[in-house]
Amino acid sequence: MLRAKTMEWITQIRNGRSIYLVGVLSYIVAALLLMNWLSQPGLRDAVWYPLVSALAFAAFLGSLLVIYYAPLAGAVKAILGLAILLVLLPILGVRNTFLLEVATQVGIFAAMALGLNIVVGFAGLLDLGYVAFYAVGAYLWAIFGSPQANIAFGTNRFPLEPEWFFLFLFLAVGVAALTGILLGLPVLRLRGDYLAIVTLAFGEVIRVIVNNLDKPINLTNGPQGIRPVQRPPLFFKPWLYALGIRLDDPTLYALYFYFLVLLVIGFAIWLARRLENSWVGRAWTAIREDELAAQAMGIPLVRMKLAAFATGASFAGAMGMIFAAKQYFINPESFTFMESIGVLVMVIVGGMGSIPGAIVGATVVTILNLQILKGLSLMLNKLRQAGVVIPIINFPLSQWPTQLEPAKYERLVFGILLILMMILRPQGIIPERRHRMELAEALGREEHAEPERLPVEEELPPVIPAPEVRPTRD
Amino acid sequence: MAYLLELKKVTKRFGGLVAVNRVDFTLEPGRIVSIIGPNGAGKTTLFNLITGIYKPDEGEILFEGRSLVGLRPDQITARGISRTFQNIRLFGNMTVMENILVGMHTRFRASPVDILIQTPRFRREEQQLREEALRLIRFVGLRASPDELAKNLPYGEQRKVELARALAARPKLILLDEPTAGMNPQETAETTRLIRRLRDELGITVILIEHQMRVVMGISERVTVLDYGEKIAEGSPEEVRRNPRVIEAYLGRGVAIGAIA
Numbered sequence: 001m002l003r004a005k006t007m008e009w010i011t012q013i014r015n016g017r018s019i020y021l022v023g024v025l026s027y028i029v030a031a032l033l034l035m036n037w038l039s040q041p042g043l044r045d046a047v048w049y050p051l052v053s054a055l056a057f058a059a060f061l062g063s064l065l066v067i068y069y070a071p072l073a074g075a076v077k078a079i080l081g082l083a084i085l086l087v088l089l090p091i092l093g094v095r096n097t098f099l100l101e102v103a104t105q106v107g108i109f110a111a112m113a114l115g116l117n118i119v120v121g122f123a124g125l126l127d128l129g130y131v132a133f134y135a136v137g138a139y140l141w142a143i144f145g146s147p148q149a150n151i152a153f154g155t156n157r158f159p160l161e162p163e164w165f166f167l168f169l170f171l172a173v174g175v176a177a178l179t180g181i182l183l184g185l186p187v188l189r190l191r192g193d194y195l196a197i198v199t200l201a202f203g204e205v206i207r208v209i210v211n212n213l214d215k216p217i218n219l220t221n222g223p224q225g226i227r228p229v230q231r232p233p234l235f236f237k238p239w240l241y242a243l244g245i246r247l248d249d250p251t252l253y254a255l256y257f258y259f260l261v262l263l264v265i266g267f268a269i270w271l272a273r274r275l276e277n278s279w280v281g282r283a284w285t286a287i288r289e290d291e292l293a294a295q296a297m298g299i300p301l302v303r304m305k306l307a308a309f310a311t312g313a314s315f316a317g318a319m320g321m322i323f324a325a326k327q328y329f330i331n332p333e334s335f336t337f338m339e340s341i342g343v344l345v346m347v348i349v350g351g352m353g354s355i356p357g358a359i360v361g362a363t364v365v366t367i368l369n370l371q372i373l374k375g376l377s378l379m380l381n382k383l384r385q386a387g388v389v390i391p392i393i394n395f396p397l398s399q400w401p402t403q404l405e406p407a408k409y410e411r412l413v414f415g416i417l418l419i420l421m422m423i424l425r426p427q428g429i430i431p432e433r434r435h436r437m438e439l440a441e442a443l444g445r446e447e448h449a450e451p452e453r454l455p456v457e458e459e460l461p462p463v464i465p466a467p468e469v470r471p472t473r474d
Numbered sequence: 475m476a477y478l479l480e481l482k483k484v485t486k487r488f489g490g491l492v493a494v495n496r497v498d499f500t501l502e503p504g505r506i507v508s509i510i511g512p513n514g515a516g517k518t519t520l521f522n523l524i525t526g527i528y529k530p531d532e533g534e535i536l537f538e539g540r541s542l543v544g545l546r547p548d549q550i551t552a553r554g555i556s557r558t559f560q561n562i563r564l565f566g567n568m569t570v571m572e573n574i575l576v577g578m579h580t581r582f583r584a585s586p587v588d589i590l591i592q593t594p595r596f597r598r599e600e601q602q603l604r605e606e607a608l609r610l611i612r613f614v615g616l617r618a619s620p621d622e623l624a625k626n627l628p629y630g631e632q633r634k635v636e637l638a639r640a641l642a643a644r645p646k647l648i649l650l651d652e653p654t655a656g657m658n659p660q661e662t663a664e665t666t667r668l669i670r671r672l673r674d675e676l677g678i679t680v681i682l683i684e685h686q687m688r689v690v691m692g693i694s695e696r697v698t699v700l701d702y703g704e705k706i707a708e709g710s711p712e713e714v715r716r717n718p719r720v721i722e723a724y725l726g727r728g729v730a731i732g733a734i735a
Binding site: 271282292293295296434 | 525527546547548549551552556557559563564565566567568569572575576577578579580582584586589590592596600621623639643
């Protein structure tokens with residue numbers, strides 16, 4: 001099997017596909033060289049540096065998209081993609097932890113977008129309060145993985161040991177899924193706009209609860225938030241030492257969270273793809289397409305919708321927990337309505353119902369917000385300090401109000417991005433693609449038999465059928 | 475003889491309007507029967523009552539001797555009643571194959587665990603049902619590729635997909651809501667033959683709502699006429715054709731056509 005694959009692979013390379021491989025490789029090398037060049041210490045102070053380095057990183061991540069689209073064998077694509085994600089990016093990240101931070105954030109949003117894609121993209125249930133499940137996961141660990149639980153329950157058993165993190169990761173999945181079901185039960189009888197409004201309210205309700213649950217019992221510490229949140233154990237540190245890799249703890253944690261998030265995304269993709277190609281995924285899509293017809297086909301609406309809600313919520317729960325541990329500190333500010341909208345924008349921009357789309361959408365939106373806008377802000381600040389004056393209108397940049405910094409344009413970006421997508425590519429960057437039937441290939445490409453022409457029973461006069469006049473009542 | 479389907483004094487009201495009024499209806503297995511009547515007579519409402527989309531205000535609906543009242547549409551489908559819709563309701567952004575597989579929803583036995591770890595049971599079931607879907611595609615005489623998106627098919631083909639989708643659940647009873655609407659005579663004749671084959675080859679009992687009298691008179695063994703939600707006549711096509719109340723229902727309002735005659 002493996003040998004056959006390898007052979008197939010070699011033939012492909014021989015058959016002139018190698019030109020694409022060379023192309024993809026040169027793209028990756030070029031992006032790497034650019035990033036390497038940018039890491040020279042002398043350049044950091046240049047005015048254009050923040051923006052160009054942001055773009056360079058985006059171009060580097062873009063190599064994954066190049067690989068995705070290149071006409072290469074699946075195995076080659078997998079190897080190249082994994083090499084970038086598992087080797088190149090961590091190496092770059094060790095040199096510049098900020099990149100790792102951005103990549104992790106992209107990953108967290110990608111996993112959330114994958115989850116929301118199941119709810120909105122597959123099943124067509126517009127959920128505007130998705131961040132609530134993220135908050136549930138985050139607070140679950142923040143409360144028990146910090147001294148906060150001592151205050152609430154009057155003990156001194158907490159924080160839990162770091163080792164509990166992994167058990168709680170499963171717990172967070174379960175609790176978020178359960179929350180999804182509890183919310184879904186009353187809400188899923190609503191359709192379309194009504195569902196959107198109720199889920200929006202639910203998202204806000206969770207945030208407000210978290211914001212106010214510092215009394216009567218102080219469970220969430222209210223607006224002050226919880227700090228410090230326990231991090232997962234660095235159980236592999238001795239192993240790395242044995243290998244001669246000595247990194248400081250912040251870098252190790254950054255790498256740790258990066259790989260953890262990658263693992264969860266891998267799991268999320270696997271889960272979403274398996275479900276998509278089964279009766280479960282088809283039932284979801286059928287509900288999205290026509291609820292009434294779906295039900296008439298024997299699909300239990302409430303049960304299938306709850307399943308979609310719970311699955312989507314569980315991804316958010318896991319990511320919320322990782323987020324809490326990564327940030328060390330959480331407060332209700334992290335779980336505003338804007339976060340829900342952000343994830344929804346990612347799903348729409350990427351392509352509703354498309355798994356690669358959700359990931360690309362999350363990457364584009366996160367990079368825009370976290371890197372490009374911030375890069376522009378830094379650039380502006382530098383220009384301001386340099387006393388640059390915009391020519392012709394004679395406007396000194398130093399008078400540019402801080403409220404108008406590009407870093408604060410997040411909402412504007414969502415808006416513009418959505419409008420542009422709706423005009424230029426409403427189906428998203430990587431649209432959902434329905435699966436071709438593998439069976440036809442399995443049956444040896446059996447000719448699709450021309451059906452025997454059913455003979456017309458009586459000779460009907462060859463008239464153009466007159467539009468049927470129906471007896472009507474007025 | 476045991477009835478497959480039995481409606482006893484079924485009534486459905488929408489506000490002040492009585493859409494279906496104390497309708498009695500019985501159906502023996504293996505029949506092809508039609509329900510006709512002017513627009514707004516309550517034919518589709520009757521279908522919606524049988525399939526659980528509406529709940530009757532009064533009366534009883536029995537399928538194989540067991541009540542259907544209060545069951546959800548999906549539960550009724552699982553009991554063995556399939557339907558097509560008057561205005562085709564395919565899943566437009568799904569392929570022909572997927573549409574039919576959705577129609578088989580009640581027949582999948584693989585659990586979520588089977589799906590996630592792709593057990594042989596999952597693969598076998600998926601393979602078998604896909605093969606069966608291909609046979610259904612051939613049975614209804616669909617010319618389009620199974621990979622085509624349903625929304626891209628021409629009208630007549632869409633009707634066939636809808637029929638294949640309804641058959642996919644292996645129903646005992648199928649309700650066809652105007653299966654020949656919008657078809658040319660050639661297509662109508664094909665569909666008529668196909669409906670007969672449903673009964674003769676697959677053993678499915680058929681209830682039709684039809685407007686094309688050629689179809690109604692050609693294949694139904696019994697015709698039920700509704701008007702203003704009430705059953706005004708029932709009998710063989712010949713009897714119904716001569717029934718003065720039926721003629722009045724159609725012709726008496728002055729908008730009639732030669733369809734009945």
